[in-house]
Amino acid sequence: DIQMTQSPSSLSASVGDRVTITCRASQTISSHLHWYQQKPGKAPKLLIYAASSLQSGVPSRFSGSGSGTDFTLTITSLQPEDFATYYCQQSYSTPPTFGGGTKVEIK
Amino acid sequence: EVQLVESGGGLVKPGGSLRLSCAASGFTFSIAWMSWVRQAPGKGLEWVGRIKTKTDGGTTDYAAPVKDRFIISRDDSKTTLFLQMNSLKTEDTAVYYCTTDCSGGSCFGYWGQGTLVTVSS
Numbered sequence: 001d002i003q004m005t006q007s008p009s010s011l012s013a014s015v016g017d018r019v020t021i022t023c024r025a026s027q028t029i030s031s032h033l034h035w036y037q038q039k040p041g042k043a044p045k046l047l048i049y050a051a052s053s054l055q056s057g058v059p060s061r062f063s064g065s066g067s068g069t070d071f072t073l074t075i076t077s078l079q080p081e082d083f084a085t086y087y088c089q090q091s092y093s094t095p096p097t098f099g100g101g102t103k104v105e106i107k
Numbered sequence: 108e109v110q111l112v113e114s115g116g117g118l119v120k121p122g123g124s125l126r127l128s129c130a131a132s133g134f135t136f137s138i139a140w141m142s143w144v145r146q147a148p149g150k151g152l153e154w155v156g157r158i159k160t161k162t163d164g165g166t167t168d169y170a171a172p173v174k175d176r177f178i179i180s181r182d183d184s185k186t187t188l189f190l191q192m193n194s195l196k197t198e199d200t201a202v203y204y205c206t207t208d209c210s211g212g213s214c215f216g217y218w219g220q221g222t223l224v225t226v227s228s
Contacts, residue, residue, distance in 0.1 A: 044215075
């Protein structure tokens, strides 16, 4: 199975900050990488698919980049509603696997 | 509007069985690959398994921890997805989410609200 490693596992940031979350795959996965946001007690929500494509309805302050083994999710100006846990997921091979999550907390 | 509504969760003893359902609406269910994803309390996300469309053979894939114990099926006439869970273990305790697969089984586009399964004596 492909292992997905996210860093950091948690971070504290202020409203308006630029936030960057990293996801690394244990082998090359081309651009088969997706990002989700999950708020407490809620289901995950797809933010970015195929490494850099913004899901419909997702604010443009979210962006994704990378290919191969290293990927990044960036939030350009953190908003109060962005405090949540973020997960990456690879779909290059079965089983699809998720990163361990990055919790974004209020500083 | 896409809606996925899971039901059937609850408390079950180790070794027991449970059947989850996911009622789908707002999209053409028969042409959608569907997956189950679970999340143990306070933990991350784990894919459980997937079923393809009948056009794609209706085949299923499972994660190693549940293979040979869980069975995914679908009823396209009732736009419902099922997860039959047998020989349940304490480590199967989780919220189970029904999801729609993006094209080609890549991402998970839509998620239900989840249903909690607790395996405990």
